[in-house]
Amino acid sequence: MFxxxxxxxxxxxxxxxxxxxxxxAASPGARVLYHHLPANSPWRRFTPSQNGVPDRxxxxxxxEPSLPRxxxxxxxxxxxxxxxxxxxxxxxLDAPATL
Numbered sequence: 001m002f003x004x005x006x007x008x009x010x011x012x013x014x015x016x017x018x019x020x021x022x023x024x025a026a027s028p029g030a031r032v033l034y035h036h037l038p039a040n041s042p043w044r045r046f047t048p049s050q051n052g053v054p055d056r057x058x059x060x061x062x063x064e065p066s067l068p069r070x071x072x073x074x075x076x077x078x079x080x081x082x083x084x085x086x087x088x089x090x091x092x093l094d095a096p097a098t099l
Contacts, residue, residue, distance in 0.1 A: 023054060032056060033092060035085060036063040064088050 004013045013025075023032050036053050053061060067084055068077035 023056065023059075029058065031058045031060065033060050033089065034062065035089065036061060060092060062088050062092055 004011055006012070023034060026032050034054065034056075053059075053063075062085075064084065068074070068081045070077055070081055
């Protein structure tokens with residue numbers, strides 16, 4: 001979804017390249033803020049395991065079922081979905097970390 005960027009000598013890539021959840025490339029033991037967007041696609045019946053929440057230590061789940069559904073046919077909903085997701089992420093980041 002996002003174009004690669006170079007920061008210093010490191011290239012940063014969208015995690016979705018390696019897996020749908022986008023966390024497969026995270027270092028073992030790293031804290032992960034995971035924004036779960038369940039797919040509502042007919043293709044999910046072939047790969048249902050990719051639609052669940054990953055089982056990973058130190059994963060902090062963000063899930064908001066009321067976010068507007070997006071698709072290539074509903075891109076106008078993007079700004080509202082982004083604003084809601086951003087608010088949710090900022091609230092989570094402001095909350096104290098739990099062990």
